[in-house]
Amino acid sequence: MRVRRIVLATCLLLVLVAVGTYLAGERVEVAVLRTVDGDGRPHDTKLWIVDRDGVSWVRVANPRRQWFQRLSANPRAELVRNGALQPVDARPDDTPEARALIDRLFREKYGAVDWWYGVLLRRDAIPVRLDPVVGSP
Numbered sequence: 001m002r003v004r005r006i007v008l009a010t011c012l013l014l015v016l017v018a019v020g021t022y023l024a025g026e027r028v029e030v031a032v033l034r035t036v037d038g039d040g041r042p043h044d045t046k047l048w049i050v051d052r053d054g055v056s057w058v059r060v061a062n063p064r065r066q067w068f069q070r071l072s073a074n075p076r077a078e079l080v081r082n083g084a085l086q087p088v089d090a091r092p093d094d095t096p097e098a099r100a101l102i103d104r105l106f107r108e109k110y111g112a113v114d115w116w117y118g119v120l121l122r123r124d125a126i127p128v129r130l131d132p133v134v135g136s137p
Helices: 002-027 066-073 096-120
Strands: 031-036 042-047 050-052 055-060 076-081 084-092 126-132
Touching (some): 031 066, 042 066, 055 096, 066 126
Antiparallel strands (some): 031 042, 031 076, 050 055
16 A cells, blocks of 8 residues: 555656646747648747847757757748747757857746756757748738
8 A cells, every 4th residue: 555655646746747847838938930841731839939139049959859850851930929920040050159058048048947848858959040031020
């Protein structure tokens, strides 16, 4: 009976941590990056976002993620942020300087939750610069 209680308590704790992590991640700004697949179908991905010198940046925790694969095939995307849609060209920047800068900006904006997601999910995240498409609103 004691082992059963320990297992149940551990499972409950894990569920609470997962729910708490998700809710904490939604408390600070979350943007939507709309990519298209090879058939032209749109796919929305919710991402954290930071800004540097008027340019928006996101990160991919794992380059095998589908949204990043779609961007690699077609860097044109749409950024939905604060209800506004902006066409963008996505450019991964895997340089050590970009990684350090963007990681710092994410830490500053998202705090301990960014650290916690890093522990759980992120290994050598790749920064992705989102340049507004010239001539777009």
